[in-house]
Every structure is written in structure tokens, then in C-alpha cells.
Amino acid sequence: MNSILDNISSVLNYKFHFGETIQVSIKAILILIVVLIITHYALRSIHLIASKRLKENDKNRFKTVFTFLKYFVFSIVIVSALNSSGIKVTALLAASTAIFVGIGLGMQKLFQDIISGIFILFDKTVTVNDIIEIDKKIGKITEVNLRTTKAITNDDKILVIPNNKFLSETLYNWTQNNEITRDFVDVGVAYGTDIDLVKTLLLNITKQEKAILKSPKSDVFFEDFGDSALQFRLYFFITDSFNVPLVKSNLRFKIYQTFKEQNISIPFPQRDVHVYNH
Numbered sequence: 278m279n280s281i282l283d284n285i286s287s288v289l290n291y292k293f294h295f296g297e298t299i300q301v302s303i304k305a306i307l308i309l310i311v312v313l314i315i316t317h318y319a320l321r322s323i324h325l326i327a328s329k330r331l332k333e334n335d336k337n338r339f340k341t342v343f344t345f346l347k348y349f350v351f352s353i354v355i356v357s358a359l360n361s362s363g364i365k366v367t368a369l370l371a372a373s374t375a376i377f378v379g380i381g382l383g384m385q386k387l388f389q390d391i392i393s394g395i396f397i398l399f400d401k402t403v404t405v406n407d408i409i410e411i412d413k414k415i416g417k418i419t420e421v422n423l424r425t426t427k428a429i430t431n432d433d434k435i436l437v438i439p440n441n442k443f444l445s446e447t448l449y450n451w452t453q454n455n456e457i458t459r460d461f462v463d464v465g466v467a468y469g470t471d472i473d474l475v476k477t478l479l480l481n482i483t484k485q486e487k488a489i490l491k492s493p494k495s496d497v498f499f500e501d502f503g504d505s506a507l508q509f510r511l512y513f514f515i516t517d518s519f520n521v522p523l524v525k526s527n528l529r530f531k532i533y534q535t536f537k538e539q540n541i542s543i544p545f546p547q548r549d550v551h552v553y554n555h
Contacts, residue, residue, distance in 0.1 A: 279510035292366060303359075312358045315352070320347050344423060386441070387424065394423040402443055408458075408518040410443060416421035417519045431522055451518045457490065458518045462528045465506030467542040472499065472507065478539065482531045488524045490514040506544045530542045 290383045324343055364488070403409055403426060416428030416436045426443070428436040442448075450460050466475055476497045483495040493514045500508040511532075515524060536543055 309355065309358045312354055316351060316354050320350065321431050373391065376494065383471070386439070389441040390424045393444045394421075394426075397421065397426070397440055397443055398423075402448070404450075408451040410451065411438065412448060415519075431519065455514050456513055457493070457516050458516075458521075459493075459512055460518075461510050461512045462532070463500070463510050463526050464529075464532055464536075465503055465508050465543060466536070467544045468507060468509065470541055472509075474539070475507075475509060475541065478535050479509065479540075482510065482535060483513050483527060485531060486513075486524060486527055488515050488517060488520065488527075490516065500526050 301351065320343075321337055325365045326421050327343075328496060353429065376486070399422065403418050403421060405418050408417060410419060414430060418426060418428050419435075420427040424440060426438045426440060428438065430436055466472075483489045484491075489495060490513075495513040497509065498510045498512065499547060500510045502508070511528070513524075513528075517524075531545070
């Protein structure tokens with residue numbers, strides 16, 4: 278019996294040598310595997326218990342943050358397990374210094390994205406279904422992850438945004454404060470046109486567009502006296518900001534058709550060219 282135990286002990290204490298300073302025994306490897314398995318199931322249980330107590334909107338946010346915390350915990354556990362098994366982690370890190378420096382420089386952007394992602398999740402800069410504008414691109418947020426945020430554009434293309442952009446660049450969140458947003462369409466009419474009629478026609482046109490809200494009411498502003506036209510701006514309110522290009526297009530179709538029926542001219546810039554013969 279003692280010989281069997283001695284054989285098992287000698288097998289467990291057998292060490293793999295990596296250079297002169299790094300030694301890893303089979304026992305240390307087994308301890309590390311057991312500790313990782315226990316940690317995995319412990320974190321899994323914590324995740325399940327916490328998720329049940331969260332609201333539906335907070336579950337995805339918690340999942341993303343928990344993923345980052347899980348990697349951090351695993352890193353601490355691995356270092357602690359190796360140290361307790363007699364492995365000199367400092368020697369291992371010292372031997373890999375050059376590699377870690379190279380990896381650190383290469384992953385600098387990655388860490389920026391991750392840190393930015395944590396800030397986004399906690400301060401709710403953007404959330405799922407928000408309509409945003411960034412880099413002159415408009416999209417609806419579909420997923421907020423630790424490194425990137427995904428949005429779908431008006432033409433059904435997926436926009437993958439590195440999270441550091443939300444902290445380093447100007448972001449327009451159209452729907453964070455309210456689902457209702459205001460937008461506008463510009464139109465010019467010829468000088469001499471009945472401006473009261475123009476206002477009435479424009480407001481009637483908004484009533485024909487189903488996507489435009491009845492309250493708050495639409496309004497028409499007399500913007501300016503242009504070089505070749507009187508400039509008006511039609512303001513309207515909608516709840517579906519994602520489809521605002523379609524709403525604007527419908528309005529322009531109706532404005533052009535209505536003005537044509539009412540003999541209201543929409544002028545365009547013109548230039549007179551004079552040719553002199555010498």
C-alpha cells in the first residue's frame with residue numbers, strides 16, 4: 278500500500294522544467310484545473326442568482342460587465358493557485374516580459390475599448406433601441422458589448438462601433454431623453470408668393486403623413502430672405518426617428534405635388550451669362 282502511495286506521490290511531484298527557474302509539477306497542474314472548475318461553477322451560480330433579481334433591461338448590461346469581472350477573477354485565481362503550488366509566478370512573468378510588452382502595445386486599443394465599454398454600460402450613454410448619430414452615420418443600437426457596440430443603419434447594414442469612439446468623439450443620441458424627436462424639411466418659394474397660403478399648405482401636408490404626430494403640433498418658420506427664394510422650414514414631431522429619411526422623402530413628394538397644383542413656384546438659383554463681342 279505504501280509503495281502505491283509512494284508511486285502516486287512521485288508521479289504527482291514530477292516536475293516539468295522550463296528553463297532554469299521555471300518548474301511545474303503535475304500536482305500543481307491538477308490543483309489549478311480543480312480550482313478553475315470550482316471557480317467556473319461558483320461564478321456561474323452567482324450569475325444565475327443575480328440575473329433573476331435584475332430587470333430585463335439590465336440583464337444584458339450585467340452580463341457584459343460580469344464577463345469582464347469573470348476574466349479578472351480567473352486571472353487572480355490562476356496566479357494564486359500557481360503561487361500556492363510552489364510555482365514562482367514572478368519568475369514566469371519576468372521570463373515573459375518582452376512578450377507582455379509587445380502584447381500590451383498591440384492591445385492598447387483593445388483595453389481602451391473595454392474600459393470605454395464599462396463606462397458606457399454604467400452611465401447608460403447608449404442603450405439598446407437608442408437612435409444615434411456618429412461619424413455622420415445614423416443607426417439603431419441592437420447590442421452593447423464590452424469591446425464594441427452594434428447598430429443597424431437605415432439601409433439594413435450592421436454598424437460595428439469601437440466603444441472608445443463614444444468617449445472620444447461627439448455622439449448624438451436622438452432618443453435617450455424622449456422617444457419623441459423633432460425634425461424639419463426646408464423649402465423655398467418664389468418672391469411674391471402668398472406666404473400665409475404656404476404656411477397653411479405645409480401644415481395640411483403634415484396632417485396627411487401618418488408618421489407625424491398630431492401633438493406636439495407641427496409648425497412653419499419663415500427662415501430667411503434668400504437670394505432667389507423665400508426660405509421656409511417645416512418642423513414636425515415623430516416617434517420613429519430611425520425612419521425619418523422616409524418621412525422627409527414623403528413630405529417632399531407631397532410638397533412638390535401640392536405646390537404644383539397651387540401654382541406655387543419653387544425657384545432654383547439662376548445666373549445670367551453675358552457674352553461681349555469685341
